[in-house]
Amino acid sequence: MFFEGSEKKATIVIDSEQLSLLNDVSDDFWSQLVQRSDAHILSSIKNNDCKAFLLSESSLFVWHDRLLIITCGSTRLVRAVEYFIQKMGVDTVQQIIYQRKNEYFAHAQSSTFGDDIKLLNHYITGKAHRFGELDNHHNYIFHHDNGVHASSNDKTYELLAYQISKKASDKLTSSGLTTKEIREFLQLEQLFSDFILDDFVFDPFGYSINAINGQQYLTIHVTPQENSSYVSIGSNVNLIKLAPRFLSILSPKSFDLLSFNEADFSEFTATFIPKNYVATALVNQQLNSNYLVCFANYIMPQQAFSPATNIDLLAQSHAL
Secondary structure, three states: OOOOOOOEEEEEEEOOOOOOOOOOOOHHHHHHHHHHOOOOEEEEEEOOOOEEEEEOOEEEEEOOOEEEEEEOOOOOHHHHHHHHHHHHOHHHEEEEEEEEEOOOOHHHOOOOHHHHHHHHOOOOOEEEEEEOOOOOOOEEEEEEOOOOOOOOOOOEEEEEEEOOOHHHHHHHOOOOOOHHHHHHHHOHHHHOOOOEEEEEEOOOOOEEEEEEEOOEEEEEEEEOOHHHOEEEEEEOOOHHHHHHHHHHHHOOOEEEEEEEOOOOHHHHHHHHOOOOOEEEEEEEEEOOOOOEEEEEEEEOOOOOOOOOOOOOOOOOOOOO
């Protein structure tokens, strides 16, 4: 069984003097927005600063002045961004950042990154960058180029783990696995003890969790299948400092780190990334919107290699 765990991600920052997304927008609106991307809401949690929706295909977070939506599978996230612009008006929007990373099964997607930004360019003027090499892990980022500058304190982090260990994959694909067991395996209640948690185990397997504490958020999405395993972790808590713990649990063969506005990215990675991983890409770029974007890919040099894999030509269709 194959599932596209690689996500699409959009952050929309608004003028909070015009409205509060948290207080002035109904859940019906968010439900419609999510449906535009071909996903739906499973559950939600809320505090005074943030509301987090767990989706059938990832997550939506809403604060007073911004939203973050992440979707995986074959969803069309850009349609949700378009819906927001159409309903709220482009004058309300101060910044849009649209991300899309390399996919395992790109041929199964209904659009490419190029298709998506062509649609967005009907509404806003922007610029796009690719972080990482085309023939390796990479991340595309499109951002609104309108002269509005982000605060240097607006920091976010992503840790994207590929080909997790057989031990981790076997555990996360165990029959009858509960949310409590996965939380314990990932040590989430130890690492985020002050957070409100909301999680879900998918059938036959797969796991998602949202967590909030004031304005802080955490989201984790697990695609545990051994032949295409992928774990994404996103937060405005410094994940580079937490990387040793997650890498110890998951033991991925490779992983990406991506940060926005972390000026000490190089120092943190030198300090916290285990020495058994080797960097294959280190990129940083200052965007016109004042975001400093840093990207790194790490691999664990292999001592043993997989044999050729037999493919059932009647059951599977592979473009690559």
